[in-house]
Amino acid sequence: MKKPFLVMLTLFVIIVVVVGGGVGTYLYLKHNPAQAKPAQALTPAEAEALQFTLPQMTTNLKAQGLIQFTLTLQADDKSTAHELAQMQNQIQDSVNLIMRTFSSNQLRTVSGYDQLKAALLKKVNQMLSTGHVTKVYLSQMLVQ
Secondary structure: OHHHHHHHHHHHHHHHHHHHHHHHHHHHHHHOHHHOOOOOOOOHHHHHHOEEEOOOEEEEOOOOOEEEEEEEEEEOOHHHHHHHHHOHHHHHHHHHHHHOOOOHHHHOOHHHHHHHHHHHHHHHHHHOOOOOEEEEEEEEEEEO
């Protein structure tokens, strides 16, 4: 007599746990902003409209060497692109400081190049009060 009761009670508890977990997961995913749908990819024209290009710069590198480059920042929206334009001098100063922490040998490797782009992205995003930069493009780069 006790055995059927324990089996039913166990099944009831299992069903409550599974349903509760499902409901909890649904609510978490529904209200978690990190799980939001990814933004649609920009068309080339839209991406170009959100880019901010700094004038060509030449900077000393760590130890010995020079780098000459053009830096383009991809903003997430128009207000961020406008903020980048307003902060051009501060951004150039920060970029120069970051460049001086890299050696010419580092920048000749893929990993060094990727580290530089990541450092630039992080620094510029720290400087922005709203929005963020999604990509950093280094063009016309010459390392000596």
